[in-house]
Amino acid sequence: MxxxxxxxxxxxxxxxxxxxxxxxxxxxxxxxxxxxxxxxxxxxxxxxxxxxxxxxxxxxxxxxxxxxxxxxxxxxxxxxxxxxxxxxxxxxxxxxxxxxxxxxxxxxxxxxxxxxxxxxxxxxxxxxxxxxxxxxxxxxxxxxxxxxxxxxxxxxxxxxxxxxxxxxxxxxxxxxxxxxxxxxxxxxxxxxxxxxxxxxxxxxxxxxxxxxxxxxxxxxxxxxxxxxFISRHEAPPLRERIFHISSDSLAKLKAKANAECSTNKISSLQALSALIWRCVTRLRRFQLDQKTSCRLAINNRSRLDPPLSNDYFGNSIQTVRGIATAGELRDHGLGWAAWLLHQAVVNQTDKTVREWLKTWLETPLIYQLGQFFDPCSIMMGSSPRFDMYGNEFGLGKAVAIRSGYANKFDGKVTLYPGLEGGNSMDLEVCLPPNLMSAIESDEEFTEFVSLSSPMH
CATH class of the missing domain: 3.30.559.10 (Chloramphenicol acetyltransferase-like domain)
Structure with missing residues (x-):
C-alpha cells in the first residue's frame, strides 16, 4: 500500500x-x-x-x-x-x-x-x-x-x-x-x-x-x-531525527564543559555543539590524523561596530568553525572542544567581518552547496533563540516545528527551541542510516540528549 x-x-x-x-x-x-x-x-x-x-x-x-x-x-x-x-x-x-x-x-x-x-x-x-x-x-x-x-x-x-x-x-x-x-x-x-x-x-x-x-x-x-556560479547538490541518503535536550541536561552539559576549562565563558550552545562534534567524529571512525571541523552559523548584526539593528532585513550571517583532528577530539575532553568553538565565536569581531567583506568585494564568491557537504565536519544551523512557538494563527500554540529538504547533508544539525520552553532545545539531526543508528546508542550522547521529544 x-x-x-x-x-x-x-x-x-x-x-x-x-x-x-x-x-x-x-x-x-x-x-x-x-x-x-x-x-x-x-x-x-x-x-x-x-x-x-x-x-x-x-x-x-x-x-x-x-x-x-x-x-x-x-x-x-x-x-x-x-x-x-x-x-x-x-x-x-x-x-x-x-x-x-x-x-x-x-x-x-x-x-x-x-x-x-x-x-x-x-x-x-x-x-x-x-x-x-x-x-x-x-x-x-x-x-x-x-x-x-x-x-x-x-x-x-x-x-x-x-x-x-x-x-x-x-x-x-x-x-x-x-x-x-x-x-x-x-x-x-x-x-x-x-x-x-x-x-x-x-x-x-x-x-x-x-x-x-x-x-x-x-x-x-x-x-x-x-x-x-550556479550548481545543484543532491544530498546522499539520510535519516532525519528530532532529539531533545531538557533545560536541566543542557545546564549540566554547560557546567561540565566550563569546569573542564576552569572558566564560565562557554555557552550552552557551544557545549552542545562540542558534544555532537565529538560523538559524530568518534562514530565516523576516522584515522586519528584526519582533520575535522564543527561549523556554527553566526549572526553578524551585533558583531559590527556600530552594530546593525536586529530588525535589519536580509542576510547578515557567516559560518565560524573549530578545527581539530579526530585524535585531538578523542584525547581531550568536552571542555577542550567547546573552548575551540568559544574562541571561534569570540574571534568573529567587527574587524574580522569587515576583512571578509573587503575580500569578498574584491573577488565575489557564491557559496556552493557541495562546499557545505563535508563528510569530515558537522554544521550547526538555525537558533533556539528565534521565537518559533510564539506564532499563533487562531490555532493555539504549535505542537511541532519541521523543515523541508533544503540545505541538508550528512552532519547537518538544526536547532529549535523546545516545546516546553525554558532553555530546552530540539535538535534536528541528519545522518546516514548507519551513523544515525550508532549515535542513538552512544553513551556520551544519550547521557545528555533524549531520544524522544516531550509528548505533544
Missing part, C-alpha cells in the same frame, strides 16, 4: 495591500545576500491542531485560509521584497552583471492550499521524520537563483485529518534565519490583530542594504552567465 501523498487543492498569488513608493525601486542585495544565490531556500513550518467545526461555520479551514491571505497581504506591506522576483541586469559596455529584486512586475508571493490524508500522530510518532514532510513546502530542491522565475516567498497550508501545517519557504538570498522568523512573527502579530486593517507592527523591518563605506548599493558580479 502506497503512503499518502500531498494533494494540491488551490493556489494563488498574494500582493502587498498597498502600493509603496519604495517598492517601485530596485531592491539591492548586499554581499551576504549575493553569496547565497546557489544555495537552497529556507523551509521551516509549524504544525497545529485543526480548528474544530461549529454549527454556524461549515468549513473553518476555508475561513482560516482567507484570514491567512488577508493578513499576509498586510504583512507584505512591511516585507515588500518578499513579493518580488530576482532580476539580472546585464550591460556590455562597460561590462556589468548585477542581481536585484524587482517588485514591479511580480505576481506576488505564492499561497498554496494542500491536503494530506494523515494525522498529526502519523507525522510526529515515527522515529524518523517522514519523507512526506518535505512535501509541506514549495520550492523543493530549488536554489535561490531560481527566484528569477519562482516566488521569493511561498506559504503552503497543508490540511491534515486533525491538523494544519503552515509551511513557509523564503529565498535565502533575501533573508537569513533572523529575518525569516522576523517576517513570520510579524505575520502572526498582524493575524492576531483580528484583521482590523492595522498596518503597525512592533518591529518594522529595515530594508536598506548594508555595505562597508565606499561600496554599494550596486555590486557588479564578475560573471557573464549564471552557469558560471
Amino acid at each position: 502506497n503512503p499518502p501523498t500531498v494533494v494540491y487543492i488551490s493556489e494563488c498569488f498574494v500582493k502587498p495591500q498597498s502600493t509603496l513608493e519604495e517598492a517601485k525601486q530596485p531592491v539591492y542585495l548586499a554581499p551576504w545576500d549575493l553569496a547565497m544565490l546557489s544555495v537552497h531556500y529556507i523551509q521551516k513550518g509549524l504544525l497545529f491542531h485543526k480548528p474544530p467545526s461549529s454549527d454556524n461555520q461549515e468549513n473553518p479551514v476555508e475561513a482560516l485560509l482567507e484570514k491567512l491571505k488577508d493578513s499576509l497581504s498586510l504583512t507584505l506591506d512591511h516585507f515588500y521584497p518578499l513579493a518580488g522576483r530576482l532580476v539580472t541586469q546585464k550591460q556590455e559596455e562597460p561590462p556589468s552583471y548585477t542581481v536585484v529584486i524587482n517588485c514591479n512586475t511580480s505576481p506576488g508571493a505564492r499561497f498554496i492550499h494542500a491536503t494530506l490524508h494523515s494525522t498529526i500522530s502519523d507525522i510526529l510518532s515515527p522515529t524518523y521524520v517522514p519523507l512526506v514532510v518535505q512535501s509541506f513546502f514549495d520550492h523543493d530542491r530549488a536554489i535561490n537563483h531560481d527566484g528569477h522565475t519562482m516566488s521569493l516567498l511561498t506559504i503552503q497550508v497543508t490540511e491534515l485529518i486533525d491538523g494544519i501545517f503552515i509551511g513557509c519557504s523564503i529565498n535565502h538570498a533575501v533573508a537569513d534565519g533572523s529575518s525569516f522568523w522576523h517576517f513570520f512573527n510579524a505575520w502572526s502579530e498582524i493575524y492576531k490583530a483580528k484583521g482590523d486593517g492595522s498596518l503597525s507592527i512592533s518591529r518594522p523591518p529595515i530594508h536598506k542594504p548594508w555595505f562597508p563605506d565606499g561600496y554599494g548599493p550596486i555590486i557588479n558580479l564578475p560573471f557573464t552567465h549564471h552557469d558560471q
Whole structure:
C-alpha cells in the first residue's frame, strides 16, 4: 500500500495591500545576500491542531485560509521584497552583471492550499521524520537563483485529518534565519490583530542594504552567465531525527564543559555543539590524523561596530568553525572542544567581518552547496533563540516545528527551541542510516540528549 501523498487543492498569488513608493525601486542585495544565490531556500513550518467545526461555520479551514491571505497581504506591506522576483541586469559596455529584486512586475508571493490524508500522530510518532514532510513546502530542491522565475516567498497550508501545517519557504538570498522568523512573527502579530486593517507592527523591518563605506548599493558580479556560479547538490541518503535536550541536561552539559576549562565563558550552545562534534567524529571512525571541523552559523548584526539593528532585513550571517583532528577530539575532553568553538565565536569581531567583506568585494564568491557537504565536519544551523512557538494563527500554540529538504547533508544539525520552553532545545539531526543508528546508542550522547521529544 502506497503512503499518502500531498494533494494540491488551490493556489494563488498574494500582493502587498498597498502600493509603496519604495517598492517601485530596485531592491539591492548586499554581499551576504549575493553569496547565497546557489544555495537552497529556507523551509521551516509549524504544525497545529485543526480548528474544530461549529454549527454556524461549515468549513473553518476555508475561513482560516482567507484570514491567512488577508493578513499576509498586510504583512507584505512591511516585507515588500518578499513579493518580488530576482532580476539580472546585464550591460556590455562597460561590462556589468548585477542581481536585484524587482517588485514591479511580480505576481506576488505564492499561497498554496494542500491536503494530506494523515494525522498529526502519523507525522510526529515515527522515529524518523517522514519523507512526506518535505512535501509541506514549495520550492523543493530549488536554489535561490531560481527566484528569477519562482516566488521569493511561498506559504503552503497543508490540511491534515486533525491538523494544519503552515509551511513557509523564503529565498535565502533575501533573508537569513533572523529575518525569516522576523517576517513570520510579524505575520502572526498582524493575524492576531483580528484583521482590523492595522498596518503597525512592533518591529518594522529595515530594508536598506548594508555595505562597508565606499561600496554599494550596486555590486557588479564578475560573471557573464549564471552557469558560471550556479550548481545543484543532491544530498546522499539520510535519516532525519528530532532529539531533545531538557533545560536541566543542557545546564549540566554547560557546567561540565566550563569546569573542564576552569572558566564560565562557554555557552550552552557551544557545549552542545562540542558534544555532537565529538560523538559524530568518534562514530565516523576516522584515522586519528584526519582533520575535522564543527561549523556554527553566526549572526553578524551585533558583531559590527556600530552594530546593525536586529530588525535589519536580509542576510547578515557567516559560518565560524573549530578545527581539530579526530585524535585531538578523542584525547581531550568536552571542555577542550567547546573552548575551540568559544574562541571561534569570540574571534568573529567587527574587524574580522569587515576583512571578509573587503575580500569578498574584491573577488565575489557564491557559496556552493557541495562546499557545505563535508563528510569530515558537522554544521550547526538555525537558533533556539528565534521565537518559533510564539506564532499563533487562531490555532493555539504549535505542537511541532519541521523543515523541508533544503540545505541538508550528512552532519547537518538544526536547532529549535523546545516545546516546553525554558532553555530546552530540539535538535534536528541528519545522518546516514548507519551513523544515525550508532549515535542513538552512544553513551556520551544519550547521557545528555533524549531520544524522544516531550509528548505533544
